[in-house]
Amino acid sequence: MxxxxxxxxxxxxxxxxxxxxxxxxDYSRIGLMCFMAGVGAWEWAGMACKMYKGPDTRYLSFASSLALTLAWALSKGGYFGMPAVPYVVGMTFLVIFAIYIGVAYAKVEIDHLFPWLVMQLGAPLYVGLWGGMNVLMMGNxxxxxxxxxxxxxxxxxxxxxxxxxxxxxxxxxxxxxxxxxxxxxxxxxxxxxxxxxxxxxxxxxxxxxxxxxxxxxxxxxxxxxxxxxxxxxxxxxxxxxxxxxxxxxxxxxxxxxxxxxxxxxxxxxxxxxxxxxxxxxxxxxxxxxxxxx
Incomplete structure (x- = not known):
């Protein structure tokens, strides 16, 4: 074929x-967006892992981008019958950023640390923090x-x-x-x-x-x-x-x-x-x- x-x-x-x-x-909409963000970040992390020595972060990338997309939905309010949750996007990203920093310091050699960290963080930053804003165009x-x-x-x-x-x-x-x-x-x-x-x-x-x-x-x-x-x-x-x-x-x-x-x-x-x-x-x-x- x-x-x-x-x-x-x-x-x-x-x-x-x-x-x-x-x-x-709204459950099916947000579920679709979270799933797609998680899979997209998984794919990004898989490509980045080919270039720099370090741990496999595909599961972390999946969870991080899913969480950030969900955080955008919660920040808007109205979804799932919930009011808007203030600061949820910023706090979610701070936790994710801290986890990536910890993984980089513990598992990545110094020669690869900074490029590895930048490229791996690109997945939740681009797909979750930036791309996750697409849920703000939806309603319940x-x-x-x-x-x-x-x-x-x-x-x-x-x-x-x-x-x-x-x-x-x-x-x-x-x-x-x-x-x-x-x-x-x-x-x-x-x-x-x-x-x-x-x-x-x-x-x-x-x-x-x-x-x-x-x-x-x-x-x-x-x-x-x-x-x-x-x-x-x-x-x-x-x-x-x-x-x-x-x-x-x-x-x-x-x-x-x-x-x-x-x-x-x-x-x-x-x-x-x-x-x-x-x-x-x-x-x-x-x-x-x-x-x-």
Whole structure:
């Protein structure tokens, strides 16, 4: 079976499951986000372990990123019928940071201590502390209306990746389209043509649905056309930067796929690389728009 066929089959199975979990309740939403963060951090730690001598921290990374994502949910309040818990994110990270410092001092040789610590801490910092903010775009209750901003950025990065992949694979280099490498030292197969095509599709998608969703009251801020386009540009730029960041991590560690959770697609960091940078960025920009109002 070809890789493309595997990718399509996996997508047809995984996408309905993801949307069901997002629709069902805050328990299923937060559970999905915590699980994905934990697996993503596990994959990061596995790649980092290849480069520096030290203990296997995949279990610690899994637990740390899961805990930080859950802490963001608790800090917001409303989930699980609980009020907001103050300082829970900062206190959780301090505990995690102390544990990593202790492991580094006890188990890592001095020649590898600092690079090992920086790269291993990158998993909970990026996936949990930064990426975990995606739960702040969700609410409690059943229905998609409780997570429209989240779905918007998720579908936006999926669309950008899909259009860029198919355009770069089947159109770039043919007819009027050239084939110019986008980042040859990081991801040789990516092209400027695919990037531009994916960006145009994503900006149009995000701008249209952000404006429509805001009109229906699904956002906590009014969004005019200029703001909607700004959100679209942010999603496509941050998404592609996140994609390149994970590609650089894989190339640096000599890893083809970060994992094998999704057959034909790879692991969480292969599928959610764009999302983990774009979702928190979108949340912060929307929060900025809200404070301007």
């Amino acid at each position: 070809s890789n493309l066929a595997q990718r399509l089959i996996t997508a047809f199975i995984a996408i309905p499951i993801v949307f069901f979990l997002l629709w069902f309740s 209750g059943q229905g998609f209306e409780h997570c429209y901003p989240f779905i918007l950025v998720m579908t936006g990065v999926w669309l950008c990746d899909t259009v860029a992949y198919f355009f770069g694979k089947f159109a770039a280099g043919k007819g009027p389209f050239g084939r110019h490498p986008f980042a040859p030292s990081i991801s040789p197969k990516k092209t400027w043509e695919g990037s531009v095509a994916g960006s145009i599709a994503t900006v149009a998608w995000v701008a249209y649905w952000a404006k429509c969703s805001a009109a229906l009251g699904c956002f906590n801020v009014e969004i005019d056309l200029a703001k909607a386009i700004g959100l679209g540009v942010l999603v496509t730029v941050a998404g592609q930067v996140g994609d390149l960041l994970m590609s650089a991590l894989k190339r640096w560690s000599g890893t083809k796929d970060s994992g094998n959770l999704f057959v034909g697609h790879g692991g969480v960091l292969d599928r959610c690389d764009s999302f983990y940078l774009a979702a928190p960025a979108l949340y912060l920009l929307m929060d900025f728009f809200q404070k301007l109002a």
